[in-house]
Amino acid sequence: MEKVKVKQNLLKKEIIKIFKKYKLSKEHALICAEALINAELVGAPSHGLSRLKMYCDRISKKLINPKPKIKIKRISQSIAHIDANNSIGFVAADIAIKTAISNAKKTGIGLVAVKNSGHYGLSGYYAEQAVKKNLMVMVFTNAPPAVAPHGALKSLFGTNPICFGTPTGSKIPFILDTSISMINRGKIRVAAREGGKIPEGVALDKFGKPTTDPKKALEGVQLPIAGFRGSGLAWMVDILSGVLTGGNHAGRVKDPFTDFSGPQNIGHLFFVLKPNLFVGNSFNKRIKDNIKTIKKLPKIKGVKEILYPGQSKYNRYKNNLKKEIKITKNILEDLNSLIA
């Protein structure tokens, strides 16, 4: 599909204008615009502007609250519970990670649960905020049904990412942000939108047959990584981010693109800790040594460098930072119609 180039600053201004038109405060509109543009810059367009129209549609249908009264309940100096009042996910997650960071700075650990939130983009984006403050972090969120539990014929778990971040002693953070599905649902959606195909072995159609057609895959089932192991990890994430937090779970998180019968009520869990809790100032030396040792291993033919999680994302980000952003004509049309 044909793409057009747009200047980053211009794009940011437009997104802010759109969200403000949809009744978000200036502050909240900025949080959303930055998260969406970051997704484009790190090479995850499935979590970027391709979702902008969806967010606005859900605001119009009163399924996302543009003026949420977000309540932060302080349970202890380390623990807090946030009721996001159906805010857009970006805003709830931004407050939650900042609370978890602040608690961890004070007590060594911060645990923050969120309920009544929505899709917040990339888990890694929030993990990065903690790592930039020199903290270690785990982030869990659930998502609409996409993956069938082991033994089941129907999707129920979301792609339920496991996200972990740590400072590395260098400017490139270690950010693992891995879906429990063989393929990210957003990537299937982008392929469907752009008329592309998806790899073999990652999804089944609604009859249980393997497919490379993204539209058939969206109607069918995505496959979990590693059979019962991946299914168990997805179940763990559903419990940590849904059952524990007060969010929806057990397949009740609505697909934001197709289900307008109610708010998503997604739950998130943020766990932040000081990496020097146990080893003091030697942490920096230890993590550098860990990464250096692994990078020095003999490599498979054709592999130039062993990369740690987050490294290629960071490289794409750096590479894209000074460039104009390429968006499809579809998305340009969305932008123009939303702003009109």
Add this chain to the structure above:
Amino acid sequence: MEKVKVKQNLLKKEIIKIFKKYKLSKEHALICAEALINAELVGAPSHGLSRLKMYCDRISKKLINPKPKIKIKRISQSIAHIDANNSIGFVAADIAIKTAISNAKKTGIGLVAVKNSGHYGLSGYYAEQAVKKNLMVMVFTNAPPAVAPHGALKSLFGTNPICFGTPTGSKIPFILDTSISMINRGKIRVAAREGGKIPEGVALDKFGKPTTDPKKALEGVQLPIAGFRGSGLAWMVDILSGVLTGGNHAGRVKDPFTDFSGPQNIGHLFFVLKPNLFVGNSFNKRIKDNIKTIKKLPKIKGVKEILYPGQSKYNRYKNNLKKEIKITKNILEDLNSLIA
């Protein structure tokens, strides 16, 4: 390989006698015996009696300290750091999970890191202790090199399990205890010992060729689940249990069976929390609803019941509880020679 049946009580007494002969206190010998027998009862013989001789050998060679001075450093009401002084892993892990449980009872969360420990058997065994006290739990430990990092030609990560447990509102706990390797190293070792084979696609020999010969697999490389995703998860576990805690990491945990050049210095991390922190007493209803909803899904042909992680292990345990334990003649010989 031919097996013989032994009464549980008798076996337990014999194991205690052996460990006491190897200078462990009565209390520590009991902890070890119970952990080893539990592994047999849940159907994980790779973590059971097949390791007894190895533990004793390491004590003889002064690589495991039978009379450890274990230091518990209290960092806050929630956080503690344990220096296990090269104790046998079972003992260090027992103290650590009990400390984490006690901290979580007091403050909502308990985070306990352990360094200078050794192989402790099954992570799920400790997770179960927390779940029995109606707590949620995550457990991480690293292990000797078995899995090659994504892009590398050499093993470095252990099978590094991710373990998560939660109360279920029923007597059968939800315990996910999943290695990041396609196959558990212990299972390969049992197959090698018993002259069996391992499945295809789980390991490579030392030349990088696929193999089903367990002996060749032990010399070669185990494959991680899901390529770079599994490799990233194994790396996360190495950081959480090794870099963070002060334990060995980056491939420096020694193989307890073959490397007698020093203690293992394994690190563990135990994170325990109250499941009612955010949703109060409704947690029980929520988790029951979660499991019930998932169990009700349409099933793949041939699947009778969708099982949650830990369910089949519990069923095996119940089933084996009143029975004599079957051990191979090799292991019987070990027992007899150790006791002699």
